[in-house]
Amino acid sequence: MATSTSQHALSSIKLLSTGCLHPDKRNCRVLSVSVGRRCPSARNLGLLCASNSQSSVIEPVQLPRSPKSGVTPKKSGESALILIRHGESLWNEKNLFTGCVDVPLTPKGVDEAIEAGKRICNIPVDVIYTSSLIRAQMTAMLAMMQHRRKKVPIILHNESEQAHMWSQIYSEETKKQSIPVITAWQLNERMYGELQGLNKQETADRFGKEQVHEWRRSYDIPPPNGESLEMCAERAVAYFKDQIIPKLVDGKHVMIAAHGNSLRSIIMHLDKLTSQEVISLELSTGIPMLYIFKEGKFIRRGSPAGPSEAGVYAYTKNLAQYRQKLDGIVQ
Numbered sequence: 001m002a003t004s005t006s007q008h009a010l011s012s013i014k015l016l017s018t019g020c021l022h023p024d025k026r027n028c029r030v031l032s033v034s035v036g037r038r039c040p041s042a043r044n045l046g047l048l049c050a051s052n053s054q055s056s057v058i059e060p061v062q063l064p065r066s067p068k069s070g071v072t073p074k075k076s077g078e079s080a081l082i083l084i085r086h087g088e089s090l091w092n093e094k095n096l097f098t099g100c101v102d103v104p105l106t107p108k109g110v111d112e113a114i115e116a117g118k119r120i121c122n123i124p125v126d127v128i129y130t131s132s133l134i135r136a137q138m139t140a141m142l143a144m145m146q147h148r149r150k151k152v153p154i155i156l157h158n159e160s161e162q163a164h165m166w167s168q169i170y171s172e173e174t175k176k177q178s179i180p181v182i183t184a185w186q187l188n189e190r191m192y193g194e195l196q197g198l199n200k201q202e203t204a205d206r207f208g209k210e211q212v213h214e215w216r217r218s219y220d221i222p223p224p225n226g227e228s229l230e231m232c233a234e235r236a237v238a239y240f241k242d243q244i245i246p247k248l249v250d251g252k253h254v255m256i257a258a259h260g261n262s263l264r265s266i267i268m269h270l271d272k273l274t275s276q277e278v279i280s281l282e283l284s285t286g287i288p289m290l291y292i293f294k295e296g297k298f299i300r301r302g303s304p305a306g307p308s309e310a311g312v313y314a315y316t317k318n319l320a321q322y323r324q325k326l327d328g329i330v331q
């Protein structure tokens with residue numbers, strides 16, 4: 001299976017040269033490999049398409065040295081990075097601008113999170129990052145309930161020394177059977193300013209479709225008193241580089257449950273999209289996306305279609321071995 005997938009991939013290899021807007025990225029290139037069906041509605045990237053399997057090899061990122069261990073990563077090591085936008089929230093359902101308002105999932109959003117969990121149930125997860133908003137946290141927890149490894153996701157409380165002390169675990173064995181969940185406001189949805197709570201359709205009727213599209217999708221034009229995608233990226237991508245990349249470098253498998261725009265800014269960074277390209281990047285609620293981090297490069301692997309999809313396990317030898325191990329434990 002691995003052989004036929006990679007043969008197919010090689011036969012449909014595409015080299016895209018993109019003119020990035022930032023002077024320091026002028027010559028960046030994205031090597032993109034498309035495998036299988038492309039989703040017509042997901043203009044550039046096919047990320048909306050559940051059964052789409054797409055991969056790209058991105059030029060190496062500038063690797064920080066691991067702050068804790070101070071060691072250089074093993075050259076052969078690779079880690080999985082799963083990104084999930086939260087499931088449908090009560091305000092997604094009502095078509096209201098949500099931003100940093102802390103709204104829970106709908107029953108449909110709960111189902112989406114469970115479905116997302118089924119799709120990643122064979123992929124290793126050592127640490128989970130979520131925003132500080134309940135819709136992302138619910139999504140992470142519900143998804144992990146489906147994981148075959150059955151580790152317990154536990155939110156770390158470091159907001160005060162007392163909160164930290166009072167949530168200690170005193171058994172090494174119990175710790176081994178748990179997954180730390182780190183919450184970070186930096187991964188929150190972009191702050192939508194004075195649009196928060198307004199109906200998206202009514203806002204378009206009032207201010208015009210183009211103006212509202214500009215507020216929602218342009219890179220550097222903020223909505224009234226809110227954050228542009230660029231401003232959101234300043235905190236979300238900085239957090240990703242400072243806190244999450246070191247974990248991947250240390251060989252940890254990471255899941256991030258966050259939001260449409262905080263994840264768009266991270267994907268823009270990973271895939272080196274230009275500010276023009278990111279306009280057409282749309283993320284559906286509850287669809288997991290997989291990247292493999294190897295030798296300083298992020299390799300986009302699209303969205304795992306489900307636990308029985310053979311292609312997922314052809315992604316890397318390590319993932320295939322992890323799954324085999326799970327099969328051994330579960331049977």
Ligand SMILES: O=C(O)[C@H](O)COP(=O)(O)O
Pocket residue numbers: 096097098099100189192216259260261
């Ligand atoms: O905050 C919101 O309203 C949504 O979660 C994302 O909205 P958008 O698609 O308008 O960016």
